[in-house]
Amino acid sequence: MDLESSKQKFIETWGLLGSEWGINRSVAQVQALLLISTEPISTDDIMAALTISRGNANMSLRQLLDYGIIYKKLVAGDRKEYFVAERDVWKWAVKIAQMRKQREIDPVMKVLGELKMETKKVTSAEGKEFYKTVNDIEAFTGQLCTLSDKVLNSHRGELLLKILKMVM
Amino acid sequence: MDLESSKQKFIETWGLLGSEWGINRSVAQVQALLLISTEPISTDDIMAALTISRGNANMSLRQLLDYGIIYKKLVAGDRKEYFVAERDVWKWAVKIAQMRKQREIDPVMKVLGELKMETKKVTSAEGKEFYKTVNDIEAFTGQLCTLSDKVLNSHRGELLLKILKMVM
């Protein structure tokens, strides 16, 4: 299998993984393409490589820029915008994790907190059971959140390294 | 806000979280409903509570049974099947994590390994860069996998507790 096929396989696999985890396939594929490009590439390059439309390419790039896991790169003597991927796996993985936690988990934690407030004083057995269930989930998720915050915010992933050393 | 509304809010929130993470909304809602039900409930109860069809209810239940996070429960003197949810958050969270890792992450790790094999001997600069990128991702993901395997398989979550104690 030649290099081009291997690259293709990487892009496809990455796109599939993304869509299984709620990340748009094109977005994941654009990141994959940028990760394996040896030099900055333009929107037109991306459209050609992935055979996607200009609109799709543009929106995927914007989202990746929002995530902070790709960068714009100016090429001297060219008006086009070029893009490069963050190469440090730790850095981009952390950014994705932080963003998803903040956007999707934190709001759920907030709701769980509200539900506890609303039902704290319910005296029926049913109400007490509900409170307990919500409390259990909130406590468990809260611990994971605190842990992940510490790991994700630790300087250069030192905390993760420490944990890895400890358990392996 | 009364208990019924709180329960409804829990079900909706859980369904939304599921769909953001690639888990069918109905499946997540059925688990939520079972989690907050004080007694075993039947397919008909679920259809009524979530206003979904028999087919949808049946398929959602089957998937949750597959995951191993809900159980069938026979009720004496009744031919219907009833269901209850696993109440221990740790237990069901681990099962979901194990299943998703096995179904979605492990195959990706396999592909990354194949890609390394295929490109190990490529001598071009481009080939070497590709190998390095794939290797970095594989190494990083591999470490997380090893760690999560240990945490997920540790007896009663003791390893997670140990880690929590260590860092908090």
Added chain:
DNA sequence: TTAAACTTTCAGTAATTATTGAAAGTTTAA
């Protein structure tokens, strides 16, 4: 047996999500 009670399946349809592509908007070199 058999027929009522219940569960499962799956083709058809609905709902959601992703993508296109052309028009509008912006920037820049001359």
Added chain:
DNA sequence: TTAAACTTTCAATAATTACTGAAAGTTTAA
């Protein structure tokens, strides 16, 4: 300026995913 080069937007459409409901299948009590 202005017009060419480029980027962004978004209504229309395609593709995917989810859901329904009725028919087929299964189990059980009599």
